[in-house]
Amino acid sequence: MIRLDHEVLQNVLKPSRYTGGEWNAVKKDWDKVDCTFALSLPDVYEVGMSNLGLAILYDALNRQKNVAAERVYAPWTDMEKEMRERKIPLFSLETHTELSAFDLWGFSLQYEMIYSNVLNMLDLAGVPLWAKDRDDTMPFIVGGGPCVYNVEPIADFFDFFIVGEAEEAVVEIANAMAAWKKDGRQGGRRGFLKRLLTLDGIYVPSFYEPQYDAAGNYLSLKALEEKAKPLIFKRVCRDMDEVPSVEKPIVPFMDIVHNRIMLELFRGCSRGCRFCQAGICYRPARERTEKNLKAMARSLVDKSGYDEMSLTSLSSADYSCLGNLVNDLMEEFKNEKVSFSLPSLRIDSFSIELAHKMQQVRKSGLTFAPEAGTQRLRDVINKGVTEENLMNACGSAFRQGWKQVKLYFMMGLPTETDEDIIGIAKLAKKVVDLYTEIKGRRGVKVTISVACFVPKPYTPFQWFGQLPIAEFERRQQLLKEHITDRAITFNYHDARLSVIEGVFARGDRRLAKVLYQAWADGAKFDGWSDLYQHDTWLEAFEKCGVDMKYYNERQRDFNEPLPWDITSPGVNKEFLLREWKKAMEGALTEDCRRGKCSACGICPNLGVHVIDYAKENPTVAEQIAKVAAPKNPEKDPKGPGKPRTLYKYRAEITKGEELRYVSHLDYANLFLRAFDRAKLPMAYSEGFNPHMKVAFASALSLGVTSEAEYMDFELLKPVCQPEVFDRLNAQLPPGAKLKELREVHGKQPALMAQADEARYTLLVPFDGDEAAAQRAVKAYNDAPEVIFHRVTPKKKREIETKQYMKKPVVAEVTNDGLKLAMDIVITQSGSVKPVEVLRAIAEQFALPVDAGQALITRNGLFGHGKRLIELV
Template sequence: MIKLEPEILQAVEKPARYTGHELNAVHKDWDEVDCHFALAMADTYEVGMSNLGLKILYEVLNNRQDTACERVYAPWIDMEAIMRDRSIPLFSLESFTEIKNFDFLGFTLQYEMIYSNILNMLDLAGIPIWTKDRSDVDPFIVGGGPTVYNTEPIADFFDFFILGEGEEVISEVAKTFVKWKREGKPGGRKGFLKKVAKLEGIYVPSFYNVKYNERGYFSSIEPKEPEARDKIYKRVIRDLDSVHFVEKPVMPYIGIVHDRIMLELFRGCTRGCRFCQAGTSYRPIRERSREYLRELARKLVDSSGYNEMSLTSLSSADYSCLGELVDDLFADFEGEKVSFSLPSLRIDSFSIDLAHKMQQVRKSGLTFAPEAGTQRLRDVINKGVTEENLMTAVEAAFKQGWKQVKLYFMMGLPTETDEDIVGIARLAEKVARKYKEVKGKWGVTVTISVSCFVPKPHTPFQWFGQLPKDEFERRQRLLKDSITERAVKFHYHDARVSVLEGAISRGDRRISQVIYQAWKDGAKFDGWTDLFKEDVWHEAFRKCGIYMKEYSERTRDFDEPLPWEHTTPGVSKDFLKREWNKAVAEQLTEDCRRGKCSGCGVCPSLKVNIVDWKRKEGEVKANV
């Protein structure tokens, strides 16, 4: 067990990141269980403690009598320096056990810019970074989460990946391990990987051969073990009411990014925004029942003491019983001073009415996501909202007392022109002027936040070449110069980070050499702008003989083999091609939840029969 001396904690920023012993943390006798699982996020405590997926898996694993699950996060720069200076290995927060002594180390892969931190944590733990270098005494390194649908850039660092939703499969992995261990660990490390590879949704990269053509482009990936499948489909939970959700969240001693209860209403989104990887990878739509959500809400408040609850999902306002659920929650917690919030709003009056009801005490501000500045480009990305929708929504909001509005946009979308960039400024200014029209005076703040578009695997824009950094920066300057209203504030993302994310997100296994080289040369916390080392990454590409722009800026052909097609969320390539062509033609695709099937392929490929709850004439009816 690791012991931290008081002078160590006194020497670092936010020592509570490393002390453990929080309320609801689970402590088990190490010798009383057969499986020891460490769940990790390669970012700070405040970020990792906010991740809902890790909270769920923590309880799922600890509910097993044969398994102990503990937590570990990336130490901040100051703590890492002390750990390396004093040879303190990476340790868990529950028992302060060295991470290398666990059976599994599972990372949630939230986005590509944490990859260098993963290597740093493995090194701090004393675990060989490359899969091929690990022995039978090393933990199995597992990955899951949003970026798991192209894990090729980090495939050589991981023993296996879990595709899709983990509540069921993570327990199957633990069960498989315990059985293998009790049988005497037949076949050693590879023996267990052969067993786990038979589970649906498991990808073992070392069981595949990767080939490249004469130009150096990826050409194929082929199974080399009988347990390896040609294509690995994600795991999907059919009935969300039947699986465990967080009931006793671990309570932090310090403020975290999402310092509130998160009540997940449903999973999936069928609105079909063509840039959105989450919209394809989390399909199909599955809702929790009102009754179950009320029960969960009561348990969460009682076990945590939180007085703020966020009703979360990809598009929370699309929950079919949202109005009724909000009424239920207000009735259930009347007099308890519990507040509720929606992290995402539709651009319509229904959302405004709900937000008004939920924020009667304090109106903190509203957030909408038009995504593009002109109707033409909103049609290209299949956003499905108009300027009239936005103006109607903000007019209703201003009449009810709001005076802060945040608008999210993307820059660098396919077919974007300077006219579309200037359109962002004009749209924001119209929102500001709408306030003066409604209230008869100025007093509103309209903040536009503009991210740099990154083409992602398994989206209709996966073939599209990303803009160069210089062009992103030119368009940022153009937008800034186009804003004339003082009420409009402009925030934008770091284009340097976005183009690197673009190169990694569509990379193949050769990118692992670049990530390793960049980490060796000092890259870490790349998602933190003040710590990002652009020159280190560019030098790493050069040292490895890999041309970064071939991955970020090159537009792929439809028939070109893609390194991520063997791991799939179930959306068909034919559907993605159709959506690309409709984007070029500026044509919309109807939301299949409100109209006809769009033929994305998810339901048949995943063999699911999903009941889609719809609002109709004041009732909730089922449509299969």
């Protein structure tokens, strides 16, 4: 088990990325399980924790009594520096166990520019990067996610891959691992990998050898094992109602990218956009029943405390029961202030009634994806939407009060011309003018984001040559020059990064040495524009003698063998060729879900079928229309225009060791979600974006614990004090504890205004002379004035510390180090932090300690000499 020193966590940004212990995290006894499985997304914590697929696998594995699944994400650069300097191996969040001790270690490969982080994490864990170099003591490295449809560039670093939907496969793999261990690890690593050949959807790269012709062109993969399949079809969940999703979502202490519940309506998309790999690889569309989704939503809210839910799918508005579902969810949660959002709205299926209904709790901007600036090019990519669709959708939104619209486009699509690029600017201007026409004034904000097109395997554009960097940049500049209205904001992707992504998207195993070289030269977090090192990548290709253009700019022959032919989503090549031809003709292909079958081959090849309830239901618009008028929320019994009767409480709470590295804002949010889980009738503010009526006293600095924090909160209905106490305490994570609760009677000053004194204990490592320590502390106490220079990212400030000291600092040497007691005054204009006082004593009065190592605890907050809870 890895123990992180206080000094390490104090030195890094967002230390709660590394501490674990979140609500609903599962911590198992390793002595009682047969298989341990680490799950990773090779990016920073807040990105990895936002991934629904990984959360589903975590739940699926931990539902098995004999399996322990734990999480690990890529440490940010500051933490990596600390770990390398101190020789701290990469560890899991649940038990802080070294990754090298796990049986299996799985990586979710979301897109190609996180490959360098995979190598970096393996290296940090002390696991050999190349699969061939690992012995029987090392974990098996597993890959999954969207990138499995061409893993050849990274195949030599992985032991095996799961192709397709993995929630059933991971359990089979874990059971295979348990059986292999029980059988005495028969046959070593190769013996376990051979066992996996009996499972569907598993690709073991070491059982195949790539063949090339004399000119260096890829020919085929030669099987080296008798049972190695010539084609590995993806795993697919045939009935989404039979596959559990996340039952107990982990609730992070810190804010993450998608800090909300994700309710997966259905899987797959049949719209047939020709640029979209996900649209092919997640086919066919399989819906969950409305009944099941409502039960899932209820459980997710109850077990997480989140007040925001995203109804997710590749095209959420295509869910056939969406109107009924939204109506029912809004009714179910109308008094719980839960808001709902649809992250993927198609213009042609947009319903202003639906959008208006969903944003009753919290209103935000709208996002649409026309993808191309002209109808000609939208037809080439089979987008199936028109300018009229966009204008109708925006017009409806503007009439209902929306004034922010985001539009997503791609640049570099097949057959694209300058006219298509300029069309993006013209389309955005038409949206601006439409707002002015409807509202009679300016005031709209239109943001256009333009990505560089990257051709992907198993799409009709997989043979297309990607644009070079210079041409992408020319087109970006062309578009910029044609955007003249200040109401339009233009964001675009780094073309250099997109081109490297394009190389690895359609590369072969010869790229492994390039990836290794780039990583060895410092490449990591390549998806982060401020950390991406383009020159490092160019030099890596040059050092390895690999021509980038061969992989991304070259137009491929339709008959040439493709490296990714080994792992298939089930689509027939004939279908992709037909779609390529139709793209060149600008011909559309019908949505096979609601129209005729497009003969892509996936359903018969995989033995799976579309599950769609459209025939049993009215249209979404008709469903919404049935109850389009929002129902009024519960009214206060005193009636309109009269003040509400609220019931106020003050709580004394703790912030224990488990929460030491949780920021004050995240600590406060922890309680908001606990209130939601406790199902207390919380009072909310009345306004545009209502928030829970909860207030905290003086904020704690990061890294400081407390024996007595204070919080005021208000309820809409009377609940007896013991019940409030028990219900809230039961929903608090370790480290947060409700110590005392009192009802507040009469009008009271704000909690923040009542605190005028804070008492602290500091414990800092010390092996010096006690007499010298006492002299230093006495010299500080005797000094009439001591200035500390506070430096923050925004400003520098001089603080006279003695004016804030209520009593002299008291010091004593204990077995654990130097212990100091400080009593600090809190004023309306500010205060001083105890660590600042300690630094001042160390720097100005020769106290021989490192202030950065001090463990600080706030022992109490007081007002006029009384505990704040005694003031009510």
